Amino acid sequence: MSVGFVMMCHTALHRAAQVARHWAERDCPVVIHVDQRVPRSAYNGLKSDLADLPNVKFCGRHKCEWGTWSLVAASQTASEMMLAEFPSVRHVFLSSGSCLPLRPVDELRAYLMARPRTDFIESVTTEDVEWTVDGLHSERFQLRFPFSWKRHRRFFDGYVELQRKIGFTRRIPDGLVPHLGSQWWCLTRQTLSAILQDPARKAHDRYFKLVWIPDESYYQTLVRKYSTQIESRSLTLSKFDFQGKPHVFYDDHLHLLKRSDCFVARKIWPRADRLYETFLTDPDRGPVMAEPAPGKIDRVFSKALERRTRGRAGMYMHSRFPNPDWENGKTAAPFSVFQGFNDLFENFETWLERRLGTRVHGNLFDPARARFAGDADVYAGCLSAAAKLRDYNPERFLTSLIWNTRGERQVFQLSPRDRQRIGAFLASDGNAQISVITGAWAVPLFTSNKDFQTIRKTAALLQKSEVDFVNVLRRVQTRADVRIWSLAEFIEEPMENLQTILDSIGGPSSGARITEAPRMVDLTGFGQFLQNLKNQGMNPHMTGDFPVEYMQPPSQTDGARPYLVR
Structure with a gap:
């Protein structure tokens, strides 16, 4: 049994090449999708760097943009190639070019072999999601989103308000219950092939093309239709700040990444040489089957979130200094x-x-x-x-x-x-x-x-x-x-x-x-x-009521209590 990796790359291709080689040399097939906006010369350079590895393939390219269907289309194209080219693959692991393996491949392979029918994908209903930003929870499935949020913000916001005003609501395809979750998953061959070969795929794709941020809902929704066993969690360590932006891991996060016991982490800073040197060298760990435990480092991230959003008592951040009462305590001490x-x-x-x-x-x-x-x-x-x-x-x-x-x-x-x-x-x-x-x-x-x-x-x-x-x-x-x-x-x-x-x-x-x-x-x-x-x-x-004829009280001389000299 083998695990295959689908990599979605658009920047820092030299780091993506290092990670792809790490997996491929350990008998894990890799299919790479490179954003069509990446210059042809950089794309050809990446292909040349990995040309000596027969189990590394490059799929057709899509022009990808955050929050749009193009990201799902790219993962579909790469996954179809993975299933077609590598029949021995039993789990497909979706990763990005900024991902970094934290544990030896043998540990991941053994972990998945012990769970041959389990799909690892965060998949929760909209009522249970608390991390979505900007108020688009259930509305992302009920309204249409034909405009890019990054490139056409005014059209995006205006069209949303228009649909709200007229009471427009889309019909969800039969048999689907909208779910949300992290876009980084690890699915069994059976489940992934069922999603991609579904006779109703055209209808599903047509619906999700106009959903807001479909890469957080397409697989997360369809997996509920076909999977026999779901672990609603990701094997990839991915942390987000209060604005929904991913945390970037640097060299000084090394000890935190080791403590997490996760198999893969994103997003890694391309210049974090120490992280790449450490984790791309297989340590002699022996038989380790620890469960991924991102919760071990949640306290650190919660503290970082509090520090960023509230600051320290008595310290005034530049970002909130002009705003009265935004501080976390007026002063630092009594x-x-x-x-x-x-x-x-x-x-x-x-x-x-x-x-x-x-x-x-x-x-x-x-x-x-x-x-x-x-x-x-x-x-x-x-x-x-x-x-x-x-x-x-x-x-x-x-x-x-x-x-x-x-x-x-x-x-x-x-x-x-x-x-x-x-x-x-x-x-x-x-x-x-x-x-x-x-x-x-x-x-x-x-x-x-x-x-x-x-x-x-x-x-x-x-x-x-x-x-x-x-x-x-x-x-x-x-x-x-x-x-x-x-x-x-x-x-x-x-x-x-x-x-x-x-x-x-x-x-x-x-x-x-x-x-x-x-x-x-x-x-x-x-x-x-x-x-x-x-x-x-x-x-x-x-x-106060001070007497005109103020008389000095007699002094205490018994020594029981101190007296005041007037």
Whole structure:
């Protein structure tokens, strides 16, 4: 018993010649169809390269085009020659010129001998197909497709819409149930000859000539009429991306191809010298009868598909960068934002650095410059502290900072005095932890000793900016972890509130009680300051219900819990 190979070639003929010789020298007949659009000189060169092999034949040529009947006609012509010229062939294996055998021919021959009446062809009904692209599932059998999709796209689309509008439906020939599947099959001589010698073949061919992509449905449908035993799978490893385009295998896919245990793979890059050298040399494997298992590498392809369609969190692909909300995560890692804390506490960044064991930035969106930790002019990934560069695209500035410092939690300060464009981005990012003390902007004004009219105007502007930011944080679309206190609420229990924030950040000190408290700004007279603002017509409502006569709570000295120095 022998297996014969039908090869459909149109490019990289030197590689097709290598594969054809590999099969022919191991007593497997080969019939080659070369696309009529291939130059005559290249075609003659291929015939000359294989002229010394009597079991290699060249069939009549068709001008082939993707998605059209010409591909089926070419396989019919080659298959008819295979059946006529090589009567010992019991299985016919359809391959392309970019296919590469992955296992020794003896293994394939033994595998098929153990299954002499089995046809290997993917054949599923249209209801069970999920991989067709562009919505043409059952319609590919119900409508007419006389125009080339690649060369006459407007006519193709227009004629489809016209048929849909008038309700046109084709009659499927009697006895046929449309099926779809991979165009790469391995059929028994009995089944293939029955398809090609069917008295109703002219009617079948006439119908399928106007079916969309008939090479994925012609044999897949007719095999159901004649086969006695079908394995609805292909022996050829062929992977497709989300657009329906075949994956191309390169030299660095060698280990994946070996793991698949498939007999043949496509589509191989013509310059993948390592693959051709490896697989066209028969290894001493001994008696191996492993089932082809493309599922072994499905996880890798699924990951590649996810990487291509979704990308990595915090990375922005060129293809989707102009499109908002197409990214797979705004930023690459969790980070923390503190608003109002460095207004209320002295040297808050220094205290927080000691507490978290990480670097803490100042106000990254300060109008003058980005206040990196250590007052650096350039930070990770060559991020400049220059305000002009940062403000060109503050969202990408932040995402770059988070990406460049993966593995180290970034913490920075924010203020109503800062550039506010970043606010909506922060609120929409699930990695952001935002803690806000509203009204804390009034503390620096209280200690500034400026002209009161200037203070009142500044306070009004800062409060408006903060109100807008808080409104954004309180939207239902917000995904950030947000905590908001008014200034009056926060100073009632400052240590408990700080402990809650630090516990949520986690890290080495997670769960440990605060043993060192930050020093709070002296707020003596602050209540009267707020009242003076109200008397001047500016209501600082974001500070909360702050008493006019603010009394400092007594300090705890029992040592049971840390106390805050005011």
